[in-house]
Amino acid sequence: MKNTRKGKIVVLHLAARYPFAGVIWQLLHHLIGFRQLGLDVYYIEDHGAYVYDPNLGAPNADPTTVLKSLAAVLDRYGFGDRWSFFDSVRNDYLGMPRERCVELLRDADAVINLCGATEPRDEHRKSRCLVMLETDPGVLQLELGRKMPSAVSFARAHQLFFTYGYNIGAPDCLLPTGGIDWRPTRPPVALDEWRPGVGPAEPPRFTTVGTWQNRGNDFEIAGETYYWSKDVNFRKMLEVANRASQPIELASDLTSGPDYDRALRGGFTFTPVVPMSLDIDGYRNYISASRGEFTVAKDIYVRPRTGWFSDRTVCYLAAGRPVVTQRTGFEKTIPTGIGLLGFDTADEAVDAIRIINSDYPRHARAAREIAAEYFDAAKLLDEIRQAAGI
Missing domain, CATH: 3.40.50.2000 (Glycogen Phosphorylase B;)
Known part of the structure; x- marks a missing residue:
């Protein structure tokens, strides 16, 4: 019998932490793009940081207002029941429950750490394939080149590495590869x-x-x-x-x-x-x-x-x-x-x-x-x- 199971993708990002339109569009382009490929797509934001509240001009421990706006956008694009945010103050997930998030991180075919937004914890390290998708090249490569323990630990949690630094590894690029097999890519647009x-x-x-x-x-x-x-x-x-x-x-x-x-x-x-x-x-x-x-x-x-x-x-x-x-x-x-x-x-x-x-x-x-x-x-x-x- 033909296997009709869809591939499953979880995207990690920081759209609530930095709730600006450009950041949210960055997330949407990935969610929509993976869905166009016929994949089963989910969004989990669990970096543990406070959100930035534009009305306050400062971080806010209460994510309610920001999440209300983000949830409306995700619902509009068909991801209304496919997202979750880890509230570090409540120590709980808002959106999909904790059990569902842990299940998704464990069972997904790939978990995309977009922007390297999430410091991998045990539940991320247990993923089948944790993919680093770097949008801002420079700092990580240099830290890896200097063998900084935090950077080395971060990198070791991932199995694949993509970067917007399309020229990394070329003779005219000053950034070291840090021993990583970087795969060049570009910012996607829907x-x-x-x-x-x-x-x-x-x-x-x-x-x-x-x-x-x-x-x-x-x-x-x-x-x-x-x-x-x-x-x-x-x-x-x-x-x-x-x-x-x-x-x-x-x-x-x-x-x-x-x-x-x-x-x-x-x-x-x-x-x-x-x-x-x-x-x-x-x-x-x-x-x-x-x-x-x-x-x-x-x-x-x-x-x-x-x-x-x-x-x-x-x-x-x-x-x-x-x-x-x-x-x-x-x-x-x-x-x-x-x-x-x-x-x-x-x-x-x-x-x-x-x-x-x-x-x-x-x-x-x-x-x-x-x-x-x-x-x-x-x-x-x-x-x-x-x-x-x-």
Whole structure:
């Protein structure tokens, strides 16, 4: 008799811990993508940390408000009875009960530790196949290279390792592999959720969404510091808008100070990142109504030549909005020049914007084509399915 059993996947993540639209879309793209492959998909968030409450601007021991919003999103996409959150204060699971979560972690064909969000405990280590899916390369590789006990213990709990650092292991990448067989991958996007043609045909403004300055996780390689933040690279680009005669809007938490003033003088405008970034539809509408994305990358992705690519940027591409972004090494494996243009210098950034504006419809079409060819969730996640033997 033919075996009709579906493969079963559990995704671990941090969508309640950081309940911002970009983070929630990251989760949804994986849940939807694995389901498109015919798999039985569940979500468990059990890192044990407090959630971040945007209304308080601080961590909150009570996850009720955040979980109400997240539960509504998961229900909307068909995962209403397939999620659970471990409340460390109550020492209990909200959503699916503890017994069901433990059963799923034990019996699933693969458990995906997305972002490495969860420090593996006994119930995770007993999984058939615990998969590390790293979205932010750099720190773990260096800690493994230095044989830090916490990093070694974390890695040993996993059987497969995927990373957005597509260039790790290449001669021009400064990151060590740490003795791990890293499998390169890219951020997936559920193409049906991001359709071209939404919003004006040729919107006036390029945009981007994000935090101006991140703190922590800086590291040294050969005595040189690499920064886990984008602000050091944005400061080199703050005259680009004026030079390209192109309106560029930053949805950012930056509201004052020297960088803010200089950006305004350079032709940039700002809009508050909250509340838009707390709503998945508002976030999607903002991207879809943009002319394209203009952005830089964190220093730790750029100078070490990691090959990293942004999961926010793939949303712009999927929405048919061209992208001008800083090179990280991704240009070795993803075609650039039409729809997606990379830069190292402000001069190159200005030229890239002018190239897009010279034939915007062509670049808009190419953006969607790049998303479909290189970032389709079903294609990328099928590589993980096959590697896990499902």
